[in-house]
Amino acid sequence: MYRGEGRGVRRRGIAAMLLILCSVAAVACSNTKTQGNVEEQATQGRVVGVDTISKQPLTTNYTLSGTLAPVSEMSAAFEVPGRIVESNVQIGDVVKKGDVLAKLDTYQYRLQLDEAIQGVEQAKAALDSAEASIRASTAQVKSAEANLLEIKKGARKQQRERMKNALTLAQAAYEKAQIDAERSQSLYEQGLVSQSDNENAQLALTSAQNAVEDAESAVSEMQEGATKEQIQAASGVLDEANSGKLVSIAAKKQASAAYNAALAAQRQAELALSKTTLISRFDGVVLAKAFNNGELAAEGQPVYTLGKVDELKVLLPLPDNEAKQWEKGSVVDISLYDQVTKGTVEKIYPLTNAATGTINGEIVINNVKLGWSPGQVVKVGLHQSGREVILVPVEAVISDGDKPFVYKLEKGIAVKTIVQLGGNMVNNQLEISGGLKVGEQIVTQGADMLFDGDKIQAAEGAAQ
Incomplete structure (x- = not known):
């Protein structure tokens, strides 16, 4: 081995030893600082985020979609059977009360009326x-x-x-x-x-x-x-x-008696003949048509479906936990494309859909000037504001079975407090309906690390 090479090896070994000594010194300093922090927390309490309880205006927006339908529908059907020979209206046509919708072949019914008239004459004689x-x-x-x-x-x-x-x-x-x-x-x-x-x-x-x-x-x-x-x-x-x-x-x-029976038979034949003409019972729009000319229609079998469109309704599937917010008489926003109008909550149905867990709510719209049509899909918005409630961050509420709770800061101690939740969550904040009062302080950060009775202190910058 050359002398020069031996000196190089010794120099590298000294450098490595110096690096190890420096690392040990740094760790020792760090441990000393951490031990000091632990001792400080044990004396003064764990540092947590704290907020002071206050009431805030609650603004809640609910938006659902639904399909427009007539408020009232009626099936138009002949009260006597026969073959349709005349259809006067088609789907989408506007009809008035008293308009003739369709007619049946009257030959058979006229024969029956002629026979009834002859029977009346004989009975009168x-x-x-x-x-x-x-x-x-x-x-x-x-x-x-x-x-x-x-x-x-x-x-x-x-x-x-x-x-x-x-x-x-x-x-x-x-x-x-x-x-x-x-x-x-x-x-x-x-x-x-x-x-x-x-x-x-x-x-x-x-x-x-x-x-x-x-x-x-x-x-x-x-x-x-x-x-x-x-x-x-x-x-x-x-x-x-x-x-x-x-x-x-x-x-x-x-x-x-025979004469009266003959008169009754004549009136019955006249009535049957009059029923071969199908008349609209109210103003509305033709929503559906089931028969064409030449087809046989049975007694009571719907030929047309008519609906009143001056008022429309929307059935909304409301989540059961939100249904109580849609109170009868509440005014809501109804939007279709670029048109927006107001609607009214007419009724909330009493039964919950077992498959979806929703409750139907019926919204009624005045459609006299809008000209909207049944079958169109609209958006319905309910906006609630003005009611003042207590809102706390979601992370402040801890679930313990069926009883959620928070930690209040009282004289430097974390006090476990059972709370009652309201029905709203806004911006990742839960509504508290009971258990807290305005002015009290609760732990909003670090609550999941606490136990009842722990010493705590508010972090710098926390609300006091």
């Missing part, structure tokens, strides 16, 4: 006949009643006078016929009259005698009154007339 029968039977009853009454009362004074006069006339005629017959017989015996003339005179005498006997019998009956048989006969005639009247009344009732 039968009813008129029954009423005529009642009038005739009523007249028969009155006649039979009058006859029975006369028989029971006997002949009136005028009748008695007429019968007596008739008897007197019959007797006078008989006396004259008797004289004529005796004279004719004498002349015949003398041969002055023919046998034929004599026989006629004798016959006239016999007839006159019979007339006297009839008149005498009538006068006798008048004086004695009606017999029992005559009264019974007259009563029988009256009973028969009353029975006939009852039959006529029953026939009229039956005819009247």
Whole structure:
């Protein structure tokens, strides 16, 4: 080995030893400083970030999207079946109440109406006949009643006078016929009259005698009154007339019922014919059309779907923890492209969707001037401000099971304090609804390293 090379090696070894000595000295200095800091923290407390509690205006923005729909919809359907022969409106058309939407083929319904009209005419004829029968039977009853009454009362004074006069006339005629017959017989015996003339005179005498006997019998009956048989006969005639009247009344009732049934059938046929025309029940817009001309439509099967678009609604799926912020009557912003308008929270539905955990909220918009259409997607914004609440940084709140807590700074000690959380988080700050008061100090930085009762001190620059 050369001498020069030995000196170089020795120099490098000395340099390395000096470097090691310097490193040991630096570590020793550092350990001495750290030990001093630990001793200081043990004496004065751990340094933490501290804030003083105050109330701040809470401004919360909620933005959700939804699809516009009519506030009210109605299906327009025929109330009778048939084949559609006329469609007057298409999807998107504006209709007014009373407008004709569509028509069915009316041939079958007109035939039914003609048959019903003929049935009414026949029933009316039968009813008129029954009423005529009642009038005739009523007249028969009155006649039979009058006859029975006369028989029971006997002949009136005028009748008695007429019968007596008739008897007197019959007797006078008989006396004259008797004289004529005796004279004719004498002349015949003398041969002055023919046998034929004599026989006629004798016959006239016999007839006159019979007339006297009839008149005498009538006068006798008048004086004695009606017999029992005559009264019974007259009563029988009256009973028969009353029975006939009852039959006529029953026939009229039956005819009247048939007539009313025929009228009802006619009205039903007229109604069915009127239902072959489909009329709009309110002002709105045609949202859907299910049939074309020539197709068969069943009774009650929707042909059109109509909606009122002067007011529109949006159903929003609200997260259940935010639903209470969307109070009924709240005013919200509705935006569609570059248009913005106001809407009103109309209702919050009572049930939660089990699949999504959301609650439907219904927002209503006045669409009279906007001209927006069902099916368009809009954004809905709810802005809440003005309410003053306590807000603390998220890192200040520690969760311990179901009871979140913070550490308050009280006389240099960390005091574990249970708090109640509100329903809002703004800018990484939690709303505290209970457990803290304005003016109290809490640990906002380093809380996760503390235990209840630890000594702490606020970092330089922290709120005091």
